[in-house]
Amino acid sequence: MVPQPTVFIGIEPGSGHKACAMMVLDEEQHIQAQGCGDLADALAFAAGVSSAVVAINAPAKLNDIRGGRAAEKELLAQGAWIYQTPTTLKACPASLRRGLEVHQALAGMGYVPGPGGDAPRQKFEAPADAAFWSLLGLRPFDQTTLEGRLQRQLVLADAGLPVPDAMDFFEEITRHKLLHGLLPLEDIYRPEELNALMCAHVAWCSVCQPESVKFLGDSGEGSLAIPLAVQKQIPQP
Template structure:
């Protein structure tokens, strides 16, 4: 489907049902797509846009030993240095209390979802996508991290993502940020004594965890274009910067 305006797309490669879950917002933060698909589906959707900024919930590259070198300079023990399988962005997030998966120095040693992410970046760059910020290009890609996004938006580590309360929390954060998504407070209006007794929950009013992750990434992409003063980055350009939807980051979450 071709949209005449710019699209802001969040792509999550960790879905268990399909290879990817993706969400697309328009310039007014209205939801124009929310779907699962294989890599070819995602690339076809992006290619169908007149202009698109895509935020991917996966590392853009392997770690290049920057954290390891930092630890050596700080005279840490050999054991601590050996455990430094992190990119600088991941190290900086962990320093703030935000738990993230580390990226190995060898792509073959990375989890499958990270390897799939590497392939997506490669194919999009081959298709003409440029790394953000590239104002002269209508097709841009950037890296973000959904858990870190929700941490900085909430100002604390959110509740567990798969849990009912965690999904409600994340959806409410997005709704309060101005996204035209389902209002999670409607969930409570649908609950009655009878439905509770029968075990009937209005789960259709809530998005799935991977959809919430894709939506957070799409929102980050929108901010990166329309509200650049409200984003921040962590990491080093040599290994890849992670873009986050909050200007000021706390020392600890």
């Protein structure tokens, strides 16, 4: 069992220079730090902590397995959506290329592929969309839509993260606001922030609730982790 790390970090690499998002949780899943924008800032934070588990919404390496990664094929067969990792860097979209850079940079800082036993610095892939699918039990709405953002924030709240109740959004909606294009989005996280929060949650689960996270694949093809839905006990009358 890895010692209790200081922090659990989730990183959404994004597709542009300023599109990265990072969320940092403590052992109680309280948000300790967050940031959006420069990927270098997220890497600088990871470099400055001595003990952490980092989950990234991107694979750690290109696909070199004939027929594709088994973990990705398993998730797709079950109904999740996950981008199948290409075999060449040229075929990767910008977000995957940036994700590969994140993994490489973290490896250079001494982060080992997780789950890594007693290693104080660990990292692994946590495909955010598949993670939301796993906790929902169905494919979520598109993350770029308002309903997708609300749905994902509700999922994170149910997972124990102290995020604002997304249902409050509807209490703030009025005819006047709709007619004037004024939506109360102040307490609704952006898609990249929601992905980073989910990754941080999976990192937290890997240590604090290891029975609630599943690792797929192996070190040869690059393993990935998704959270498992916890069955809530219904009190008996």
